[in-house]
Amino acid sequence: MGRESRLRIKTLVMVLAMVVCANVGDLLLKRGMSTIGAVQFTASGLGHAFRLTVANPIIWLGIFFLLGFMICYMTVLSWADYSYVMPAGAFGYALLTLLAVIFLHESVSPRRWVGVALICIGVMLVGQTKPRTTEVAAPQKAVA
């Protein structure tokens, strides 16, 4: 496999991991927070919400996935262009719509399908450009 195609596959795998982690993390946080209910903006209300939040395993799982997103994001930016990674990240919107249709049997409006199609075409257009167009520091070995 050529250097170029290895770089492309590595980048796409990391972007996909980034998108999956971000969306799963957001969904888990949303699920976790909805079990806590509306937060009262008073000192005691915020304290109570904080205690419920840190005791909620779903929220911790969400934070774990969002941390995974941050690690993937930082790692992929160490070799790939920002202008390559940023639009590719929008693929999450398309993925969420497909998941909602397949698993939640949600109905999706024509406007949303047009949006999903435009995102997919846009991501494919960006995806076929070179993932890296700038010089990067050489891979570093053990830190002195």
Add this chain to the structure above:
Amino acid sequence: MATFLLLAFFLCTTTGGEIAMTYGMKATGEPERLRPKQVLRFLGRAVCNAWFWVGIPLMAISFYLLLILLSWQPISFVIPASALSNVVGTLGAKYILKEEVNAARWAGVILVCIGVTLVSLDNIPVR
């Protein structure tokens, strides 16, 4: 007027934060291999880079500015306006990070912007 100033400030902090982060990560150098040990070592080096600490507060500020914008204006204005950060980000990548943004990449970014706007607007409950 205040909304447009806030929007401009939001777009600058979002793009500034991500450009600083990219700059920091490029300066750190990619991990030798994508194995847990090497990635952890990479993260250790990355958080020692000053640009990482420029990027993180800017990203946090941009998040709070988005919340303020959402409290001032309807979401049907805020979402398309914040999708502009893709365009500003691409300009930043081209002129600050000196990335090669060819016609295909520009076309892709603009389609993604329009697509994100259409998908996001659909989530707004109709009153």
